[in-house]
Amino acid sequence: MPMPCNLETTIIDNLVICFLAAPALLAELRDLFGIDYGDFRLSRIEGRFHRHYFNITTPRAKKLGSLYFDRFASDGNERYIWLKVVNAALYDRNLIDEVRRIPDRLGQQYYGISSLDLARDFGYDVASRIRKMMRREDLAVIINGKEVKNRTTMLKRIYRTCGMSLVKDGAKGQLSNQF
Numbered sequence: 001m002p003m004p005c006n007l008e009t010t011i012i013d014n015l016v017i018c019f020l021a022a023p024a025l026l027a028e029l030r031d032l033f034g035i036d037y038g039d040f041r042l043s044r045i046e047g048r049f050h051r052h053y054f055n056i057t058t059p060r061a062k063k064l065g066s067l068y069f070d071r072f073a074s075d076g077n078e079r080y081i082w083l084k085v086v087n088a089a090l091y092d093r094n095l096i097d098e099v100r101r102i103p104d105r106l107g108q109q110y111y112g113i114s115s116l117d118l119a120r121d122f123g124y125d126v127a128s129r130i131r132k133m134m135r136r137e138d139l140a141v142i143i144n145g146k147e148v149k150n151r152t153t154m155l156k157r158i159y160r161t162c163g164m165s166l167v168k169d170g171a172k173g174q175l176s177n178q179f
Helices: 023-030 093-106 126-135
Strands: 010-020 034-036 041-045 050-057 063-071 080-085 109-120
Touching: 023 050, 023 063, 063 093, 080 093, 080 109
Parallel strands: none
Antiparallel strands: 010 080, 010 109, 034 041, 041 050, 050 063, 063 080
């Protein structure tokens, strides 16, 4: 079965969507510790940056995401509410279908995407190739729209991270770099 968020070999790895919520919904949620909507449940948890933070789960207790609003830094009168989809739901067609119904069920109006991470698996080490290409004299390195002219200068804010699974690929006998 194909992954629902598959963009060829590029996948959506993290998604946070901002909505405008009706003041009546926000007032109702501010006073609740949890509520069961039938096809999903909201359970209040402690939030780090928001006064009101809820886990969203299916009736079978599978986590779909989080819903949060009223940043501590705000006056508490904003109408924005954020829906963060858990990574596992982005890879499961049934779970993503359930997530899609949540904003309609709550009467939210789409405002915009707050965070979107795309991931792509390669059969080679991309960071190594980029690092090698950056060292080539015949290629211009441009960072934040500016060409790096002095190649001996330390480049700030360039980080390299990698991840891998310890499960071997069956046919090749190599380590898989998929998460």
